[in-house]
Amino acid sequence: MSKNSLVSISDYSKEEILSILDSAANFEANPNRKTLDGKVIATLFFEPSTRTRLSFETAVIRLGGSIIGFSDAATSSSSKGETLNDTIHMVSCYADAIVMRHPLEGAARYASEVSPVPIINAGDGANQHPSQTLLDMYSILKTQGTLENLNICLVGDLKYGRTVHSLIMAMSYFNPTFKFIAPEELKMPDEYKIFCKKNGIKYTEETELTGNFNDADILYMTRVQRERFQDLMEYERVKNVYTLKKEMLENSKPNLRILHPLPRVTEIDPNVDTSEKAYYFQQAQNGLYIRQAIVSKVLNQQ
């Protein structure tokens, strides 16, 4: 079992988070280095996620490392019934670290228990996706100059959206004030509100997205997916109400930045893209530097 794995954002202390963000800034200044020369990183994608896989693979290649792996479980030995335990043991014979995405929740924690090399969780079902959380934080830090005392507005699917749950956990070190804006069906689950109360984090809740984020520093949008709704009429209504339009930004703070884990569907109108407050494309690019920082930390090559 390797102690260096990154499975859940809660595996990292406040200091470790800050050091990753610091390291990402260094990689942004100088992304091409040969610190992983001779290292082999496996990317095991038991379910496809081109965006995340390309980001990790580019991070490794820009550091001089090599990639092995698969991008779809159908082409892997697990489709022949091999257990995850056996796949991990087999791959760890070849690779110095494993980046893994798996459709089952807890798969990454289990892999980290049986693996002799570090595991980096690139998403386990609806559970955790720590590199996304860290790149969100890096984007917040870059655009606001600080992580402390920010007003953060989380919008959309707050029930199933794992990125917002992890963001609450990770931001809890920095005295944020949250506003949760979600339709009734997709409200923030109680366990995260209890978490906020326990940690002295202020939050309010609203059910409509209007211009009600004028004191916000960060507007974090998430995808509202049709399959989350039992009542399709309700989905159609919500879909129209939960679309961010450029006009809504009129009275927002000048430092407001809009984040979105991407891909988006209809929740951000394309006319927002030209606003200087739209930050979601740069946010995706920040993922590269964060993943360079993560892979380097996991392999002690900082």
Place this chain on the structure above:
Amino acid sequence: MEKKLKVAALRDGTVIDHIPSDKLFKVVQILHLDTCDNQITLANNLESKKIGSKGLVKIADRALEEDETNKIALIAPNAKINIIKDFEVVEKRPLILPEEIREIVQCGNPNCITNHQPVTTRFKVMKNEEELMLKCIYCEREVKRDQAKIR
């Protein structure tokens, strides 16, 4: 009188008393008594002033270990454990819910790795606003202690 006799009839071993009647066979299961070769006496639906109806387990010639009896704490927290030697109670053992519960609880999340691969389940015991919760260390979902599914 009757009850005293039953306990006294055991020379050496373990007596587990005050098990809620509907939990007796879960206790049997958790302690793997079905594969234990010692002499075992089970009684159920006995009258109890405290809990109405109770079950009782006596295991001859075997003093259960603490980590075994603590497994019972999850489903029968008020059960009484007595270790008997030479017809005497030599130890009244308090039940302590362990910090981590292995194997005996099944994760309620159908999408959890433990429900798909040969993985021993592990749950962290946590307190959430005075309520005891079990958190799956794999999928990180929480369940209330009294809603935990026993395998």
